[in-house]
Amino acid sequence: DQQVKQNSPSLSVQEGRISILNCDYTNSMFDYFLWYKKYPAEGPTFLISISSIKDKNEDGRFTVFLNKSAKHLSLHIVPSQPGDSAVYFCAAKRLSYGKLTFGQGTILTVHP
Amino acid sequence: DTEVTQTPKHLVMGMTNKKSLKCEQHMGHRAMYWYKQKAKKPPELMFVYSYEKLSINESVPSRFSPECPNSSLLNLHLHALQPEDSALYLCASSSNTGTGHYEQYFGPGTRLTVT
Numbered sequence: 608d609q610q611v612k613q614n615s616p617s618l619s620v621q622e623g624r625i626s627i628l629n630c631d632y633t634n635s636m637f638d639y640f641l642w643y644k645k646y647p648a649e650g651p652t653f654l655i656s657i658s659s660i661k662d663k664n665e666d667g668r669f670t671v672f673l674n675k676s677a678k679h680l681s682l683h684i685v686p687s688q689p690g691d692s693a694v695y696f697c698a699a700k701r702l703s704y705g706k707l708t709f710g711q712g713t714i715l716t717v718h719p
Numbered sequence: 720d721t722e723v724t725q726t727p728k729h730l731v732m733g734m735t736n737k738k739s740l741k742c743e744q745h746m747g748h749r750a751m752y753w754y755k756q757k758a759k760k761p762p763e764l765m766f767v768y769s770y771e772k773l774s775i776n777e778s779v780p781s782r783f784s785p786e787c788p789n790s791s792l793l794n795l796h797l798h799a800l801q802p803e804d805s806a807l808y809l810c811a812s813s814s815n816t817g818t819g820h821y822e823q824y825f826g827p828g829t830r831l832t833v834t
Contacts, residue, residue, distance in 0.1 A: 650811075650826050709761035
């Protein structure tokens with residue numbers, strides 16, 4: 608049972624444009640959501656998080672939106688840069704519990 | 720500083736060997752984690768230590784044995800592994816306040832190959 612889903616295995620975007628990565632979850636107990644970026648043979652790098660009491664969180668070029676009623680979150684990257692090319696994982700958890708549940712990942716390619 | 724270090728970077732071991740993976744963080748985090756990641760898959764949780772005590776074991780086989788000697792160090796002892804245990808092993812840490820566990824910061828991982 609996949610509790611966190613990233614339905615797009617890949618996304619290709621032109622440099623300077625917006626990248627939108629999507630994530631859906633099924634477990635209503637999740638109350639904290641995170642996005643990680645991963646390069647091959649490296650550990651995931653934390654990008655941005657959002658608590659279920661908010662619907663938006665912004666950090667520089669990265670913005671995460673949360674729609675609790677739809678159990679959907681998205682990561683917007685504006686403007687996209689070639690260095691953003693990586694695998695992006697959405698993750699969810701209960702704040703009171705240590706376990707992170709990851710989605711399958713979306714490969715983002717930003718073309719110059 | 721959000722650095723988690725892991726050694727070794729690569730490890731090749733036979734099925735009868737005993738080896739250990741090491742993880743260290745100096746962020747004052749009191750929760751530490753082991754994850755396993757197979758190729759083209761997301762990381763999967765193995766163990767969680769909170770305040771140096773094992774708090775979660777995700778039904779991991781006993782050939783994997785975690786140890787948390789102090790608040791900065793986390794080890795994973797390996798014995799009698801199978802070829803299917805070959806994977807990237809990731810360590811992570813997070814703050815663990817009264818209100819919960821927050822962002823987890825990951826190390827670079829140990830690439831393990833079992834022959």
